[in-house]
Amino acid sequence: MTTVLNVDAVNRSFGERQVLKDVSFTVDSGRLTGFVGANGAGKTTTMRIVLGVLAADSGAVTWHGAAITRADRQRFGYMPEERGLYPKMTVAEQIVYLGRLHGIAAADARRRTTALLDRLELTERANDPVEKLSLGNQQRAQIAAALVHDPELLVLDEPFSGLDPIAIETVLAVLRERARAGTAVLFSSHQLELVERLCDDLVIIADGTIRAAGSRSRLRDQYTLPRFRIEVDSDAGWLRDEPGVTLVELDGRRAVVDLDPGADEQPLLRAALTRGPVRAFAPVRPSLAEIFREVIQ
Numbered sequence: 582m583t584t585v586l587n588v589d590a591v592n593r594s595f596g597e598r599q600v601l602k603d604v605s606f607t608v609d610s611g612r613l614t615g616f617v618g619a620n621g622a623g624k625t626t627t628m629r630i631v632l633g634v635l636a637a638d639s640g641a642v643t644w645h646g647a648a649i650t651r652a653d654r655q656r657f658g659y660m661p662e663e664r665g666l667y668p669k670m671t672v673a674e675q676i677v678y679l680g681r682l683h684g685i686a687a688a689d690a691r692r693r694t695t696a697l698l699d700r701l702e703l704t705e706r707a708n709d710p711v712e713k714l715s716l717g718n719q720q721r722a723q724i725a726a727a728l729v730h731d732p733e734l735l736v737l738d739e740p741f742s743g744l745d746p747i748a749i750e751t752v753l754a755v756l757r758e759r760a761r762a763g764t765a766v767l768f769s770s771h772q773l774e775l776v777e778r779l780c781d782d783l784v785i786i787a788d789g790t791i792r793a794a795g796s797r798s799r800l801r802d803q804y805t806l807p808r809f810r811i812e813v814d815s816d817a818g819w820l821r822d823e824p825g826v827t828l829v830e831l832d833g834r835r836a837v838v839d840l841d842p843g844a845d846e847q848p849l850l851r852a853a854l855t856r857g858p859v860r861a862f863a864p865v866r867p868s869l870a871e872i873f874r875e876v877i878q
């Protein structure tokens with residue numbers, strides 16, 4: 582895994598309104614990078630700048646350390662928010678056509694299209710015009726279109742919106758396969774639980790400013806509260822009076838407590854053990870939704 586895409590101090594305004602402010606982050610090959618932020622935070626604008634659809638006012642986007650060329654862009658795959666398939670063309674024709682536009686030979690494009698439609702469970706709809714497909718199936722076709730040329734960088738704007746739970750699982754699996762094969766994947770999503778399941782790295786943006794970026798595990802460690810879950814054999818109500826801890830939740834023998842800042846958890850564990858067996862004692866890791874709420878405040 583290497584850093585392949587570098588977004589460096591990118592600024593962009595529309596009229597008087599600055600929508601990206603010194604946006605910097607990196608995307609690594611072989612990793613899935615989740616890009617999250619509220620509506621209007623600047624995700625689509627950033628993605629468009631990466632793809633060269635929109636220009637930055639200042640700052641730079643580099644690919645393998647150099648300015649992005651047209652040839653590089655041929656090896657990028659993009660699923661735009663506004664989707665963009667031709668409604669009258671059949672699904673298969675369209676994907677073959679897009680593969681050809683990316684420089685793939687006709688026979689190869691057909692072979693890849695067949696394989697992708699199979700993988701995305703769209704084979705039965707291959708010869709239907711796109712406009713006849715349900716929105717969810719159009720979405721799968723759009724994903725196939727972004728993948729047909731086996732891109733080195735895949736940029737997906739809300740790839741899960743409009744998909745049913747089964748399609749979501751299929752798309753999650755396909756994206757994981759691509760990353761495992763070395764593709765750098767940058768995807769935005771409002772569905773934080775999906776981002777949490779899928780991403781290796783995370784970029785959090787609010788009001789055009791990057792608020793946090795890094796590997797999911799590092800961010801989780803960084804934002805972990807001094808919070809512990811504890812389970813004992815008898816009522817855990819004594820925790821109310823235990824110095825150095827605040828009781829967050831109590832359910833009979835189970836409790837969640839926050840330690841005072843800087844406090845060590847071992848004295849608490851010892852105090853629990855003096856009262857009998859301790860069945861569970863573990864830090865509570867924050868969910869991505871909790872990290873997100875904390876970071877964007």
Ligand SMILES: Nc1ncnc2c1ncn2[C@@H]1O[C@H](COP(=O)(O)OP(=O)(O)OP(=O)(O)O)[C@@H](O)[C@H]1O
Nearest residue numbers: 595596600618619620621622623624625626627662
């Ligand atoms: N072409 C444009 N002209 C004027 N304003 C724009 C244009 N494109 C985007 N904006 C504004 O820039 C801000 C960022 O928009 P952007 O689409 O990048 O956000 P986003 O994070 O992708 O949001 P969403 O999750 O809703 O898609 C918004 O306030 C939007 O209204």
